[in-house]
Amino acid sequence: VERCIALAQFSETPGAITRTFLSPPMRDAHRLMGQWMSELDMESAVDGAGNLRGVLRGRDASKRLVIGSHLDTVPNAGAYDGILGVVLGCALVEALGDWRPSFDVEVVGFSEEEGVRFGVPFIGSRAFVGSWTPEAMRTADRQGITVRQAIQDYGLDPDGIDAAHYSRCGARMLGYLEFHIEQGPVLESLNLPLGVVDAIAGQSRWRVSFEGHANHAGTTPMSLRKDSLAGAAEWIVGVERCAHAVPSLVATVGRLQVSPGAGNVVPGLAEASLDVRHAEDAVRLETVRALLDAGQCLATQRGLEFRAEQLLDQPAVPCDPRFRDVLGRAVRRAGYVEHRMVSGAGHDAMIVAPHMPTAMLFLRSPGGVSHHPDEAVLVGDVAAALESGATFLRELEKEL
């Protein structure tokens, strides 16, 4: 926790925590963290995608476990989102003492997960798995600086981004383990320190609209109205009811815009967002279909026009069942409850999972708060994650 707070001093904005892709404070973060790594006998370097990578040599360099998360932040962030996972990787190496596992342990601090600087997230982990494209290198930030230029300006070789691929070390990847704060209220509500992630939820985003007729609020009797907002409101109530009825599903209408938007005019147009997430794609897609059908049905009953446009259809990413079971067992053997849960937010693990066995451990977020200066962790929960991680390494050793 002290290390996370030490890293939080490196910020682009005085008095707040903001650290974007390869910004000057990122260099300070790399320096300090690299120093901790060398004190732990790790060889560290920044790769062509700006990821800080430190390796502890094990007894057999042909196998490697990767532990990591990201070092960048959102604007006005807390001190733990991402960073805690990288710091915990180092703490885990420290906890090994003189013991060396039969595999290398790499701790990676990904350069970019939040997508703040260029509007595209996961630059670091995409380069790590080889899904970062030459076209994406030309994406520019608000100052017109491209990803390529930013890498160059940092003193790195943009053509070296290919060398960031995990396969370049020559070792067989045993898997990827990510520690991360939950960023939600579930573990706190259950009074549990840790959560073993089963999957990262798939996500549907839609834009829907109900169109009726704008009319005078005084002269148009109720029976002669085509009120778009009343229709949208009935649908929103249905969205909430449906989401409650499907276990572990979340559905959100976060945006609603009403036109013309005057108190004395019956609304002619209501436009809403729909965000649906679930660990099983079939459940998610079936729910979305039912919600859109309900919108159409309500609109027809009310003489409104209903339209729906898909903005995102991102499949769920399951964690590796065997790897997750090893992690779950480690949590139990370390003396904690193994609570299995779904991640509703995206993480680097989502990018890495298609390429190697991946597991993820959540730490309780006090107040469910994240992406906010009040973001916190409990010291006891960090200890629980550390004990579970150390047990995980020994369990993994046994499995080989």
Place this chain on the structure above:
Amino acid sequence: VERCIALAQFSETPGAITRTFLSPPMRDAHRLMGQWMSELDMESAVDGAGNLRGVLRGRDASKRLVIGSHLDTVPNAGAYDGILGVVLGCALVEALGDWRPSFDVEVVGFSEEEGVRFGVPFIGSRAFVGSWTPEAMRTADRQGITVRQAIQDYGLDPDGIDAAHYSRCGARMLGYLEFHIEQGPVLESLNLPLGVVDAIAGQSRWRVSFEGHANHAGTTPMSLRKDSLAGAAEWIVGVERCAHAVPSLVATVGRLQVSPGAGNVVPGLAEASLDVRHAEDAVRLETVRALLDAGQCLATQRGLEFRAEQLLDQPAVPCDPRFRDVLGRAVRRAGYVEHRMVSGAGHDAMIVAPHMPTAMLFLRSPGGVSHHPDEAVLVGDVAAALESGATFLRELEKEL
């Protein structure tokens, strides 16, 4: 109808109809309409409030009937709102031929009803009944020109506004009759040309808010949310259901603003408008109370904060029962159905009614359209109004 179209050419905006308080095109409207009045043997003048007033002398100058409406328009208006009522007054005088009633007939074109230029409506009719105050004379338009200055610039004496009072003519006021387009869809839906107005509805306007917690749409399970929009939506559905259940009541949520308003964030705050209208104040106030109670109740169930702030509480204005009955009888004797209805919008009649017997006749609005260039009337409906008006004058004569 041709005269209304002729007046529509006098506009501040080329290609559209916009004529605000004492603007240059209003001078043209006064000139043309004054010319029609003199052709009808009427003495006409513009009073200190900018009202055009023409008098046809009857057989007894100690009694007077006033027929009128307003000559100003909203921006990008139609050709009939207000204007038709003034033109119909003149047409009625014309229809008398050589017959003179036993009372003077005054036709008034009020200078200002819409409130466009100064943000305060009814300048003309308020001056006519003496409820225009010296303070209100200092209200300024967007160019910083006050009502007083505008009157002076037009060549009138702002201190003469007191002389606009109806009592200055010395005659006893028999009453005020206003013809106006319905501006709503009711008469068209009933396939009727005319409506006799019982009352101008009272109006309540409120601002309400539901406050919950903004949370991550992915990481916050349905059961741990305090979704302000879901609460507001349930309330809006209830507002509509309640309004349907109370005969002749209209209730509208025309504005709804959601914060933070991002698709992936559970809304923390939802602010809505409420507009409730009914001819009986007790019904209106009871309904508002029930709707606010329902909002509070819903909010409590959902763990939200509910707040409500009153913006307007305008009592209903009933038409004079005797005068209205004379008008209703005239409509029937002229051969039309006497349909009684409530005006959901405000009119000059609302300002005049507390001071003298007032009646109002609505003409069907095709498509229910008003405040729009597509605003229209049917020629047959105008003829029906004219016949009914002529019969009204003879019925009134008999009553005296």
